[in-house]
Amino acid sequence: MNIRLSIGANLGRRAATLREAIRxxxxxxGTRLLAASSFYETAPWGKTDQPPFLNGAVELETALAPETLLHETQAIEQALGRVRHEHWGARTIDIDLVYATEEDGVAAAADANGTNEATRIVRRNTPELRLPHPYLLERAFVLEPLHEIEPGLILEGRPIASWCEKNAGQGVKKSDELAAPWPLQSIACVSADRGLGKDGKLLFRIPEDMAFFKQQTKTEGSVVIMGRKTWESLGRKPLAGRTNVVVSSSMKAPLFEGGRAAIAAGGVVGNTGRTSGTAHLEYASNLSQLSVLLEHLHCERPHRPFWLIGGGTLYRQLLPYTSRIFLTEVAATPPADTFFPPLDGFACIKKSPAKTPGVMFAEYLRK
Incomplete structure (x- = not known):
């Protein structure tokens, strides 16, 4: 089933909460993230005497039944501080299931207005869940983000662009907030079977690859993100000219400035310590803390690049939030115990041979 969800928040650290909800x-x-929209600043709907909302849309591919997914989203809302005081009232997080389709032939109600001949609209009409969402065609803050991630979507026989036009003027505009869960780029040197390392050590140390790594990651404002083992493989020395972020539950450091205020406001934060010179070192104990830490770094300097540099666990955990991957591919298969994850959902857009025999530089972009 492919299902589209509307997410929104108008209390607390709105963007950080929405990104954590997406994560x-x-x-x-049984679920895969297919797309997440930009965030949109919107006037409140239904109950107008409350702060403005930040809204977005998410598309998931999931094996979960709609009712099971609903219960999962409610659990996420609760975990992120949602308290249901009043209908259409202010909230820390709101996740709504709005529209779902599945391949023809799977148990679903047939509908003449399906998105195409190969899909059927999933319909539910129970006290617990209504699909499609009853207000889907009336809410610009749902339609505009949905139009961004699925411009060819047909709703009730009309293009979604037409519904957006019909609901124009509801005070919806794209936000400057960092919308992507994390706009990550991954970079690694891998063997022919995607091996990364063995016994905590890299498989390859190729001067041409190391020069390429430095060229890509040592640009103005660059942030390099790594796990504990990768940090230890660097001799526990931050890479010069970059902000180094180490994700590890076992490493502790003082909170960065503003961190305690974020905790008091209900947020989750990473720990940081600044070193002298041109390299900076920061810490996050888990992925939730990493999310807020990256928001903090983004606010310090918008448009700065975020690079994921290892190891295998982080590459795999953060693959849904990775937009571009740079791999130095080596035509060899030495024994390895750590691997780069499969590149499902990515397309190779560029390959060029290195001067080193048997080495290729490849660039992959999310489809």
């Missing part, structure tokens, strides 16, 4: 949605069992 948790992508991590549900």
């Amino acid at each position: 948790r949605l992508a991590g549900l069992p």
